[in-house]
Amino acid sequence: MSQTAESTGPRRAPTMADVAQVAGVSHQTVSRVLSHHPNVKETTRAEVLRAIEELGYRRNSSARALVTRRTLTLGVVACNPTLFGPASTLFGLEEAARDEGYMVSAVTLRRYTAKALEEAIDHLSDWGVEGIVVIVPHRAAVAALAELKLPFPVVTVEGGHTLPIPGVSVDQDLGARLVTGHLLGAGHRTVWHVAGPPDWLEAGARVAGWRATLEEAGAEVPAPLVGDWTPLSGYRAGQELAGRVAAGAARRRAAEVTAVFVANDQMALGVMRAFREAGLSVPGQVAIAGFDDIPEAEFFAPPLTTVRQDFAAVGQASIRLLISRLESGNAGDAERIVIEPRLIVRGSSTPS
Amino acid sequence: MSQTAESTGPRRAPTMADVAQVAGVSHQTVSRVLSHHPNVKETTRAEVLRAIEELGYRRNSSARALVTRRTLTLGVVACNPTLFGPASTLFGLEEAARDEGYMVSAVTLRRYTAKALEEAIDHLSDWGVEGIVVIVPHRAAVAALAELKLPFPVVTVEGGHTLPIPGVSVDQDLGARLVTGHLLGAGHRTVWHVAGPPDWLEAGARVAGWRATLEEAGAEVPAPLVGDWTPLSGYRAGQELAGRVAAGAARRRAAEVTAVFVANDQMALGVMRAFREAGLSVPGQVAIAGFDDIPEAEFFAPPLTTVRQDFAAVGQASIRLLISRLESGNAGDAERIVIEPRLIVRGSSTPS
């Protein structure tokens, strides 16, 4: 009460020692109360808590991290984070991490380059993350990641199955099979495909699922068109397909464009616009299906048949995986978690 | 070389002292090299850098934060973060913060409640953020924020102008005026409005701008319908409006539904679906405009007239504002930055 009581200083945040003094105990007892150590007398505990309340004390996380060597912080590197998928994953992940007592720091990449990825990881390392989740589903990114020898665990989202990195992904192949099968089942002779960018693993897996389904059904496999996930690229692909419809009627029937599986909903939107402008009716003349089930898809004209991915579940799973590796010292196999997608049938693929 | 050289221990991360020893200098010199202190001889600097390289040394951020009292971490609280607006803002913000040497940690709220907001802020405080950006544009949230006396600066995004909290916002009122004026200018007697949830400040400002424009033009002000930003709520509003079109033709002409300003693009999508189902043509019978300019808007059927908000700029501005308050010791006025929106005219409001 004599030496430390400075009435109106610039008021620094109170420390554990301050609390200890007010409560009349040692700082260590305060620490014990805060970390729920069992051996603290009930009355002292109450006294300490009162002092904490009185001073508005909060533990200094830096000091804590310094001595425990745990920052309780996880990093995320995300690309294209305004897309519905990555954004949803990110937020599912953050919530799961918070429930586990971790903080999440995210770094976003405008575009994937090896340099940008490395800088992002560097930035996160500088802040002492204990592990990171990488949501950069480029083939090259995962390869680059496999090269990097990092001093903490890394988990990928949609990182493919070929490299020995643990990760979470939706079964893209299955999704593509579901939707292609659905279209074939509706009586179409074959299904065209507007794919995503070839360097994206998801795009490749969807192409593979689509192709396999056609082949298994003995249907002709038309050359897939390629987009970049944007509505605009879908629009361009749609224009090309519309041209084929006109021409196709005159050609052999097998490759006629009567059904299109578009690799994501945004591109499907563009395709539908192109068809509309070309005077083609959906689903009357051409059936269309997308992938992702963005919230808007149900309200497109017509409502879009698509494949729903549970992005929040992906985020949660990636955190579970990361934390489990954290606890195991990052040892053991490169575990992979696969989440099943679900076909959502709407008007764009079924005759109204 | 004698006592510290343990050949194959479990290898702890090297410290500044390790580097110092390898380089044959004191740890303080290493520190000086790392913080670009001018008074270091060129040869020693090189030697130190070599040692750093050799050991793969990285500064321990916790120790640094402990002594400097700077965590260089900023917090973000975001609500509805999968919506295009908040997501874009968040990522613009993160990039700007990174450029300034800060780390960003985000906490997301599923839904706004005072408790959830406080918990989120608590969580961030626990990790020692130096300031936070709150992207929770509820009226109540901003009010709650104004009550809380926090030991670090807070900046709001779309937090309104009434409370003394610094913040960044897009001029929603202007946006609404632009779009309403555009519709009136196209010859419509009045413009209906599908508003956002009343507890959202943006929704209120858009209603105000719309109303003011109508009043200034001497047009009748119909009662606004209310949605919740989702396509589904827009769809419901659209059904109601479609009913009025049918009935309205028989009633007095003034309140006829020939133009609708919908408070965001997603709801506009729902409205358009409802109109389509009711057999109403857009823009033939009813003109429609939205707000936000989400990437899909250009590809709706028809392409949607809307108001573009530069969310990335909002994010950047919020970081600038936060950092300026950090540097000024959070003193001075509650500065506000206002960003101008831009009208984007497309097919949904103009006769093709």
Next chain:
DNA sequence: GGCCGATCTGTGAACGCTAACAATGACAGC
């Protein structure tokens, strides 16, 4: 030679916390 200033480098003490250990007191059993 002696002194000065400028430049460079080292030393010790924090920062606020936890871990390890030591100390205290109470109580039981012999």
Next chain:
DNA sequence: GCTGTCATTGTTAGCGTTCACAGATCGGCC
């Protein structure tokens, strides 16, 4: 009374940085 055990509390020593200060070295000038 002595000893042992248990619950409770205090003491000390770091964790890896930066800061403030003190020391060392150097060149130039009186």
